[in-house]
Amino acid sequence: MRISELSRVSGVSVATIKYYRREGLLPPGVATAKNQVSYDASHVARLRVIRTLRDVGGLGIHAIRAVLDAIDDPRRSLHEVLGVAHHALSPAAAAASEPDLGELDEVDALLQELGWRVSAHSPDRRALAETLASLRRLGWDVDATTFVPHARAADELAAVETTSLDPADSRASLVEQAVIGTVVYETALTALRRLAHEHHSALR
Amino acid sequence: MRISELSRVSGVSVATIKYYRREGLLPPGVATAKNQVSYDASHVARLRVIRTLRDVGGLGIHAIRAVLDAIDDPRRSLHEVLGVAHHALSPAAAAASEPDLGELDEVDALLQELGWRVSAHSPDRRALAETLASLRRLGWDVDATTFVPHARAADELAAVETTSLDPADSRASLVEQAVIGTVVYETALTALRRLAHEHHSALR
Numbered sequence: 001m002r003i004s005e006l007s008r009v010s011g012v013s014v015a016t017i018k019y020y021r022r023e024g025l026l027p028p029g030v031a032t033a034k035n036q037v038s039y040d041a042s043h044v045a046r047l048r049v050i051r052t053l054r055d056v057g058g059l060g061i062h063a064i065r066a067v068l069d070a071i072d073d074p075r076r077s078l079h080e081v082l083g084v085a086h087h088a089l090s091p092a093a094a095a096a097s098e099p100d101l102g103e104l105d106e107v108d109a110l111l112q113e114l115g116w117r118v119s120a121h122s123p124d125r126r127a128l129a130e131t132l133a134s135l136r137r138l139g140w141d142v143d144a145t146t147f148v149p150h151a152r153a154a155d156e157l158a159a160v161e162t163t164s165l166d167p168a169d170s171r172a173s174l175v176e177q178a179v180i181g182t183v184v185y186e187t188a189l190t191a192l193r194r195l196a197h198e199h200h201s202a203l204r
Numbered sequence: 205m206r207i208s209e210l211s212r213v214s215g216v217s218v219a220t221i222k223y224y225r226r227e228g229l230l231p232p233g234v235a236t237a238k239n240q241v242s243y244d245a246s247h248v249a250r251l252r253v254i255r256t257l258r259d260v261g262g263l264g265i266h267a268i269r270a271v272l273d274a275i276d277d278p279r280r281s282l283h284e285v286l287g288v289a290h291h292a293l294s295p296a297a298a299a300a301s302e303p304d305l306g307e308l309d310e311v312d313a314l315l316q317e318l319g320w321r322v323s324a325h326s327p328d329r330r331a332l333a334e335t336l337a338s339l340r341r342l343g344w345d346v347d348a349t350t351f352v353p354h355a356r357a358a359d360e361l362a363a364v365e366t367t368s369l370d371p372a373d374s375r376a377s378l379v380e381q382a383v384i385g386t387v388v389y390e391t392a393l394t395a396l397r398r399l400a401h402e403h404h405s406a407l408r
Binding site (some may be wrong): 052056078079082083089111116117118119122124125127128130131134138140147149151153154155156157159161165178180181182184185186187188189190191192193194196199200201 | 256260282283286287290293294315320321322323326328329331332334335336338339342344351353354355357358359360361362363364365366369382384385386388389390391392393394395396397398399400401402403404405406
Protein backbone atom coordinates (compact mmCIF):
# COMPACT_ATOMS: atom_id res chain seq x y z
CA MET A 1 0.00 0.00 0.00
CA ARG A 2 1.10 3.60 -0.52
CA ILE A 3 1.80 6.01 2.34
CA SER A 4 -1.66 7.60 1.99
CA GLU A 5 -3.34 4.23 2.52
CA LEU A 6 -0.98 3.35 5.38
CA SER A 7 -2.07 6.61 6.99
CA ARG A 8 -5.76 5.81 6.50
CA VAL A 9 -5.48 2.23 7.80
CA SER A 10 -3.32 3.13 10.83
CA GLY A 11 -4.98 6.43 11.70
CA VAL A 12 -1.52 8.08 11.81
CA SER A 13 -1.01 11.21 9.69
CA VAL A 14 1.33 11.11 6.68
CA ALA A 15 3.52 13.79 8.31
CA THR A 16 3.89 11.68 11.46
CA ILE A 17 4.64 8.53 9.45
CA LYS A 18 7.42 10.45 7.65
CA TYR A 19 8.73 11.65 10.99
CA TYR A 20 8.85 8.07 12.33
CA ARG A 21 10.66 7.04 9.13
CA ARG A 22 13.29 9.78 9.56
CA GLU A 23 13.76 8.82 13.22
CA GLY A 24 14.23 5.19 12.19
CA LEU A 25 11.27 3.93 14.24
CA LEU A 26 9.53 2.62 11.12
CA PRO A 27 11.46 0.42 8.64
CA PRO A 28 11.57 1.60 5.03
CA GLY A 29 8.93 0.40 2.55
CA VAL A 30 9.84 -1.42 -0.65
CA ALA A 31 10.57 0.82 -3.64
CA THR A 32 8.21 -0.37 -6.35
CA ALA A 33 8.59 2.33 -8.99
CA LYS A 34 10.19 5.69 -9.41
CA ASN A 35 9.27 7.85 -6.37
CA GLN A 36 6.90 5.17 -5.12
CA VAL A 37 7.27 3.11 -1.97
CA SER A 38 5.05 0.27 -0.87
CA TYR A 39 4.19 -0.49 2.76
CA ASP A 40 2.62 -3.65 4.13
CA ALA A 41 0.92 -5.12 7.21
CA SER A 42 4.22 -5.11 9.11
CA HIS A 43 4.23 -1.31 8.92
CA VAL A 44 0.66 -1.12 10.17
CA ALA A 45 1.61 -3.36 13.10
CA ARG A 46 4.70 -1.32 13.87
CA LEU A 47 2.72 1.93 13.88
CA ARG A 48 0.26 0.32 16.29
CA VAL A 49 3.09 -0.56 18.71
CA ILE A 50 4.51 2.96 18.47
CA ARG A 51 1.12 4.55 19.18
CA THR A 52 0.44 2.22 22.09
CA LEU A 53 3.82 3.03 23.64
CA ARG A 54 3.16 6.72 23.12
CA ASP A 55 -0.56 7.11 23.91
CA VAL A 56 -1.04 4.40 26.54
CA GLY A 57 2.48 4.19 27.97
CA GLY A 58 3.18 7.92 27.73
CA LEU A 59 6.68 7.20 26.39
CA GLY A 60 8.83 9.76 24.57
CA ILE A 61 10.61 9.09 21.30
CA HIS A 62 13.83 8.05 23.06
CA ALA A 63 12.12 5.40 25.22
CA ILE A 64 10.06 4.16 22.25
CA ARG A 65 13.25 3.63 20.27
CA ALA A 66 14.79 1.64 23.15
CA VAL A 67 11.76 -0.68 23.29
CA LEU A 68 11.66 -1.14 19.50
CA ASP A 69 15.42 -1.84 19.40
CA ALA A 70 14.91 -4.54 22.01
CA ILE A 71 12.01 -6.07 20.03
CA ASP A 72 14.16 -6.14 16.88
CA ASP A 73 17.29 -7.55 18.51
CA PRO A 74 17.23 -11.36 18.06
CA ARG A 75 19.87 -11.81 20.80
CA ARG A 76 17.44 -10.47 23.40
CA SER A 77 15.11 -12.94 25.10
CA LEU A 78 11.40 -12.12 25.32
CA HIS A 79 11.88 -11.65 29.06
CA GLU A 80 14.56 -9.04 28.44
CA VAL A 81 12.37 -7.28 25.89
CA LEU A 82 9.47 -7.07 28.32
CA GLY A 83 11.91 -5.90 30.99
CA VAL A 84 13.00 -3.02 28.74
CA ALA A 85 9.33 -2.10 28.22
CA HIS A 86 8.51 -2.28 31.94
CA HIS A 87 11.53 -0.18 32.87
CA ALA A 88 10.64 2.44 30.26
CA LEU A 89 7.18 2.73 31.80
CA SER A 90 8.45 3.24 35.32
CA PRO A 91 8.25 6.83 36.55
CA ALA A 92 11.21 6.12 38.84
CA ALA A 93 13.53 5.34 35.93
CA ALA A 94 15.46 8.58 36.36
CA ALA A 95 16.30 7.90 39.99
CA ALA A 96 18.79 5.09 39.32
CA SER A 97 21.82 7.33 39.77
CA GLU A 98 20.81 8.57 43.22
CA PRO A 99 22.82 7.71 46.34
CA ASP A 100 22.54 4.33 48.00
CA LEU A 101 19.61 3.68 50.27
CA GLY A 102 19.84 1.27 53.20
CA GLU A 103 16.28 0.18 52.45
CA LEU A 104 17.41 -1.36 49.13
CA ASP A 105 18.88 -4.35 50.96
CA GLU A 106 15.60 -4.90 52.81
CA VAL A 107 13.69 -4.76 49.52
CA ASP A 108 16.09 -7.27 47.96
CA ALA A 109 15.62 -9.60 50.93
CA LEU A 110 11.84 -9.35 50.47
CA LEU A 111 12.10 -10.08 46.73
CA GLN A 112 14.33 -13.06 47.43
CA GLU A 113 11.90 -14.40 50.01
CA LEU A 114 9.07 -14.03 47.48
CA GLY A 115 11.17 -15.91 44.94
CA TRP A 116 10.61 -13.26 42.27
CA ARG A 117 12.91 -13.24 39.25
CA VAL A 118 13.47 -9.56 38.56
CA SER A 119 16.37 -7.56 37.16
CA ALA A 120 18.79 -6.07 39.69
CA HIS A 121 18.52 -2.87 37.65
CA SER A 122 14.76 -2.52 37.96
CA PRO A 123 13.85 1.06 38.96
CA ASP A 124 10.91 -0.36 40.90
CA ARG A 125 13.26 -1.93 43.49
CA ARG A 126 14.41 1.57 44.27
CA ALA A 127 10.88 3.02 44.18
CA LEU A 128 9.86 0.49 46.83
CA ALA A 129 12.92 1.25 48.97
CA GLU A 130 12.08 4.95 48.76
CA THR A 131 8.51 4.28 49.87
CA LEU A 132 9.84 2.49 52.93
CA ALA A 133 12.23 5.37 53.65
CA SER A 134 9.37 7.92 53.30
CA LEU A 135 7.18 6.10 55.81
CA ARG A 136 10.07 5.98 58.27
CA ARG A 137 10.76 9.71 57.86
CA LEU A 138 7.08 10.26 58.73
CA GLY A 139 7.64 8.33 61.92
CA TRP A 140 5.92 5.07 60.94
CA ASP A 141 7.33 1.89 62.44
CA VAL A 142 7.55 -0.25 59.29
CA ASP A 143 9.87 -2.68 57.56
CA ALA A 144 9.80 -4.45 54.21
CA THR A 145 7.47 -7.16 55.54
CA THR A 146 4.79 -4.43 55.82
CA PHE A 147 4.49 -4.80 52.05
CA VAL A 148 3.95 -8.57 52.03
CA PRO A 149 0.15 -8.27 51.60
CA HIS A 150 0.72 -5.89 48.69
CA ALA A 151 3.28 -8.23 47.15
CA ARG A 152 0.88 -11.20 47.39
CA ALA A 153 -1.92 -9.15 45.80
CA ALA A 154 0.40 -7.93 43.03
CA ASP A 155 1.55 -11.50 42.40
CA GLU A 156 -2.00 -12.82 42.04
CA LEU A 157 -3.07 -9.94 39.80
CA ALA A 158 -0.03 -10.28 37.55
CA ALA A 159 -0.85 -13.99 37.17
CA VAL A 160 -4.43 -13.13 36.12
CA GLU A 161 -3.33 -10.32 33.82
CA THR A 162 -0.72 -12.38 31.98
CA THR A 163 -2.83 -15.53 31.39
CA SER A 164 -4.27 -13.95 28.24
CA LEU A 165 -0.79 -13.57 26.73
CA ASP A 166 -0.16 -16.16 24.01
CA PRO A 167 3.55 -17.06 23.69
CA ALA A 168 2.90 -17.76 19.99
CA ASP A 169 2.19 -14.06 19.38
CA SER A 170 4.91 -11.88 17.89
CA ARG A 171 7.27 -10.16 20.30
CA ALA A 172 5.88 -6.79 19.20
CA SER A 173 2.33 -7.87 19.92
CA LEU A 174 3.30 -9.27 23.33
CA VAL A 175 5.04 -6.00 24.22
CA GLU A 176 1.95 -4.10 23.09
CA GLN A 177 -0.30 -6.24 25.28
CA ALA A 178 2.09 -6.05 28.23
CA VAL A 179 2.26 -2.25 28.04
CA ILE A 180 -1.51 -1.89 27.78
CA GLY A 181 -2.02 -4.39 30.60
CA THR A 182 0.54 -2.79 32.90
CA VAL A 183 -0.63 0.79 32.39
CA VAL A 184 -4.39 0.39 32.04
CA TYR A 185 -4.88 -2.19 34.80
CA GLU A 186 -2.69 -0.04 37.02
CA THR A 187 -5.11 2.86 36.55
CA ALA A 188 -8.04 0.56 37.29
CA LEU A 189 -6.40 -0.83 40.42
CA THR A 190 -5.53 2.64 41.70
CA ALA A 191 -9.15 3.79 41.28
CA LEU A 192 -10.50 0.66 42.96
CA ARG A 193 -8.07 1.01 45.85
CA ARG A 194 -9.26 4.55 46.55
CA LEU A 195 -12.88 3.41 46.37
CA ALA A 196 -12.08 0.51 48.70
CA HIS A 197 -10.46 2.93 51.15
CA GLU A 198 -13.54 5.11 51.09
CA HIS A 199 -15.70 2.04 51.70
CA HIS A 200 -13.55 0.81 54.59
CA SER A 201 -13.48 4.19 56.26
CA ALA A 202 -17.30 4.08 56.04
CA LEU A 203 -17.28 0.69 57.76
CA ARG A 204 -15.21 2.09 60.60
CA MET B 205 5.72 29.35 72.06
CA ARG B 206 6.70 32.19 69.77
CA ILE B 207 6.69 31.95 65.99
CA SER B 208 10.44 31.31 65.88
CA GLU B 209 10.06 28.28 68.13
CA LEU B 210 7.00 27.06 66.21
CA SER B 211 9.20 27.21 63.10
CA ARG B 212 11.99 25.25 64.77
CA VAL B 213 9.69 22.57 66.22
CA SER B 214 7.66 22.11 63.02
CA GLY B 215 10.47 22.50 60.52
CA VAL B 216 8.38 25.04 58.59
CA SER B 217 9.99 28.43 57.88
CA VAL B 218 8.64 31.58 59.57
CA ALA B 219 7.76 33.05 56.15
CA THR B 220 5.72 29.96 55.26
CA ILE B 221 3.96 29.98 58.66
CA LYS B 222 3.00 33.61 58.04
CA TYR B 223 1.75 32.68 54.58
CA TYR B 224 -0.44 29.89 56.02
CA ARG B 225 -1.75 32.39 58.59
CA ARG B 226 -2.68 34.90 55.88
CA GLU B 227 -4.37 32.15 53.84
CA GLY B 228 -6.36 31.12 56.91
CA LEU B 229 -4.94 27.58 56.95
CA LEU B 230 -3.45 28.08 60.41
CA PRO B 231 -5.59 29.52 63.24
CA PRO B 232 -4.28 32.66 64.98
CA GLY B 233 -2.14 32.32 68.09
CA VAL B 234 -3.05 33.95 71.39
CA ALA B 235 -1.89 37.56 71.84
CA THR B 236 0.11 37.56 75.08
CA ALA B 237 1.69 41.00 74.99
CA LYS B 238 2.10 43.91 72.65
CA ASN B 239 3.29 42.57 69.28
CA GLN B 240 3.68 39.09 70.71
CA VAL B 241 1.65 36.02 69.80
CA SER B 242 1.83 32.61 71.42
CA TYR B 243 1.36 29.31 69.56
CA ASP B 244 0.82 25.87 71.05
CA ALA B 245 0.82 22.15 70.24
CA SER B 246 -2.38 22.53 68.17
CA HIS B 247 -0.45 24.75 65.74
CA VAL B 248 2.35 22.22 65.50
CA ALA B 249 -0.22 19.50 64.74
CA ARG B 250 -1.98 21.65 62.15
CA LEU B 251 1.31 22.42 60.37
CA ARG B 252 2.02 18.69 60.30
CA VAL B 253 -1.31 18.01 58.56
CA ILE B 254 -0.69 20.80 56.06
CA ARG B 255 2.77 19.50 55.21
CA THR B 256 1.53 15.93 54.85
CA LEU B 257 -1.23 17.04 52.49
CA ARG B 258 1.27 19.08 50.52
CA ASP B 259 4.41 16.89 50.50
CA VAL B 260 2.89 13.40 50.55
CA GLY B 261 -0.49 14.12 48.92
CA GLY B 262 0.84 16.67 46.45
CA LEU B 263 -2.16 18.93 47.13
CA GLY B 264 -2.26 22.62 46.26
CA ILE B 265 -3.37 25.36 48.63
CA HIS B 266 -6.99 25.20 47.41
CA ALA B 267 -7.35 21.46 48.01
CA ILE B 268 -5.59 21.73 51.39
CA ARG B 269 -8.10 24.36 52.47
CA ALA B 270 -11.01 22.11 51.44
CA VAL B 271 -9.66 19.22 53.53
CA LEU B 272 -8.97 21.46 56.56
CA ASP B 273 -12.45 23.03 56.31
CA ALA B 274 -13.96 19.53 56.37
CA ILE B 275 -11.84 18.56 59.41
CA ASP B 276 -12.97 21.71 61.23
CA ASP B 277 -16.67 21.41 60.35
CA PRO B 278 -18.42 19.58 63.24
CA ARG B 279 -21.46 18.82 61.03
CA ARG B 280 -19.33 16.62 58.79
CA SER B 281 -18.96 12.96 59.74
CA LEU B 282 -15.52 11.39 59.81
CA HIS B 283 -16.50 9.39 56.73
CA GLU B 284 -17.31 12.59 54.86
CA VAL B 285 -14.04 14.17 55.96
CA LEU B 286 -12.03 11.18 54.71
CA GLY B 287 -14.09 11.29 51.49
CA VAL B 288 -13.04 14.91 50.94
CA ALA B 289 -9.41 13.93 51.48
CA HIS B 290 -9.64 10.93 49.12
CA HIS B 291 -11.31 12.98 46.41
CA ALA B 292 -8.69 15.74 46.72
CA LEU B 293 -5.99 13.10 46.17
CA SER B 294 -7.57 11.67 43.06
CA PRO B 295 -5.83 12.72 39.84
CA ALA B 296 -9.15 12.30 38.00
CA ALA B 297 -10.85 15.00 40.08
CA ALA B 298 -10.90 17.46 37.20
CA ALA B 299 -12.77 15.09 34.88
CA ALA B 300 -16.10 15.26 36.72
CA SER B 301 -17.59 17.75 34.28
CA GLU B 302 -16.87 15.63 31.19
CA PRO B 303 -19.65 14.10 29.11
CA ASP B 304 -21.46 11.00 30.23
CA LEU B 305 -19.86 7.66 29.65
CA GLY B 306 -21.90 4.50 29.09
CA GLU B 307 -19.32 2.59 31.11
CA LEU B 308 -20.30 4.51 34.28
CA ASP B 309 -23.44 2.37 34.62
CA GLU B 310 -21.38 -0.79 34.38
CA VAL B 311 -19.00 0.50 37.05
CA ASP B 312 -21.93 1.35 39.33
CA ALA B 313 -23.34 -2.14 38.84
CA LEU B 314 -19.96 -3.59 39.83
CA LEU B 315 -19.74 -1.39 42.94
CA GLN B 316 -23.25 -2.38 43.94
CA GLU B 317 -22.44 -6.06 43.51
CA LEU B 318 -19.35 -5.59 45.67
CA GLY B 319 -21.50 -3.89 48.28
CA TRP B 320 -19.15 -0.93 48.55
CA ARG B 321 -20.42 2.24 50.20
CA VAL B 322 -18.87 5.02 48.13
CA SER B 323 -19.97 8.52 47.19
CA ALA B 324 -21.81 8.87 43.86
CA HIS B 325 -19.53 11.88 43.24
CA SER B 326 -16.29 9.95 43.62
CA PRO B 327 -13.96 10.82 40.73
CA ASP B 328 -12.61 7.27 40.92
CA ARG B 329 -15.91 5.86 39.58
CA ARG B 330 -15.27 7.84 36.45
CA ALA B 331 -11.57 6.93 36.33
CA LEU B 332 -12.58 3.27 36.34
CA ALA B 333 -15.20 3.80 33.63
CA GLU B 334 -12.59 5.57 31.50
CA THR B 335 -10.20 2.66 31.93
CA LEU B 336 -12.87 0.30 30.63
CA ALA B 337 -13.58 2.62 27.70
CA SER B 338 -9.82 2.82 26.86
CA LEU B 339 -9.45 -0.96 26.77
CA ARG B 340 -12.45 -1.20 24.45
CA ARG B 341 -11.07 1.45 22.13
CA LEU B 342 -7.90 -0.66 21.94
CA GLY B 343 -10.01 -3.58 20.80
CA TRP B 344 -10.01 -5.57 24.05
CA ASP B 345 -13.10 -7.62 24.78
CA VAL B 346 -13.68 -6.59 28.41
CA ASP B 347 -16.49 -5.61 30.75
CA ALA B 348 -16.60 -4.40 34.34
CA THR B 349 -16.29 -7.96 35.70
CA THR B 350 -12.75 -7.98 34.25
CA PHE B 351 -11.86 -5.84 37.26
CA VAL B 352 -13.31 -8.18 39.90
CA PRO B 353 -9.88 -9.64 40.84
CA HIS B 354 -8.55 -6.09 41.21
CA ALA B 355 -11.52 -5.08 43.31
CA ARG B 356 -11.06 -8.08 45.63
CA ALA B 357 -7.35 -7.31 46.00
CA ALA B 358 -8.09 -3.63 46.68
CA ASP B 359 -10.69 -4.59 49.27
CA GLU B 360 -8.31 -6.89 51.16
CA LEU B 361 -5.49 -4.34 51.09
CA ALA B 362 -7.71 -1.49 52.25
CA ALA B 363 -8.80 -3.69 55.17
CA VAL B 364 -5.15 -4.34 56.12
CA GLU B 365 -4.18 -0.70 55.65
CA THR B 366 -6.97 0.71 57.80
CA THR B 367 -6.66 -1.70 60.76
CA SER B 368 -3.98 0.55 62.25
CA LEU B 369 -6.37 3.53 62.34
CA ASP B 370 -7.59 4.23 65.87
CA PRO B 371 -11.09 5.83 65.93
CA ALA B 372 -10.07 7.58 69.18
CA ASP B 373 -7.48 9.64 67.29
CA SER B 374 -8.32 13.20 66.33
CA ARG B 375 -9.96 13.76 62.94
CA ALA B 376 -6.89 15.64 61.76
CA SER B 377 -4.61 12.78 62.74
CA LEU B 378 -6.88 10.22 61.04
CA VAL B 379 -6.90 12.30 57.84
CA GLU B 380 -3.11 12.54 58.05
CA GLN B 381 -2.78 8.77 58.40
CA ALA B 382 -5.34 8.11 55.65
CA VAL B 383 -3.53 10.42 53.22
CA ILE B 384 -0.15 8.89 53.98
CA GLY B 385 -1.60 5.39 53.74
CA THR B 386 -3.43 6.03 50.49
CA VAL B 387 -0.54 7.75 48.72
CA VAL B 388 2.47 5.88 50.04
CA TYR B 389 1.00 2.37 49.88
CA GLU B 390 -0.23 3.18 46.39
CA THR B 391 3.35 3.88 45.33
CA ALA B 392 4.48 0.64 46.96
CA LEU B 393 1.74 -1.39 45.29
CA THR B 394 2.49 0.14 41.87
CA ALA B 395 6.17 -0.77 42.19
CA LEU B 396 5.36 -4.30 43.37
CA ARG B 397 2.90 -4.82 40.54
CA ARG B 398 5.51 -3.92 37.95
CA LEU B 399 8.01 -6.24 39.61
CA ALA B 400 5.39 -9.00 39.70
CA HIS B 401 4.72 -8.48 35.99
CA GLU B 402 8.41 -8.80 35.26
CA HIS B 403 8.55 -11.99 37.33
CA HIS B 404 5.51 -13.51 35.61
CA SER B 405 6.79 -12.71 32.15
CA ALA B 406 9.99 -14.53 33.20
CA LEU B 407 7.91 -17.56 34.23
CA ARG B 408 6.28 -17.64 30.81
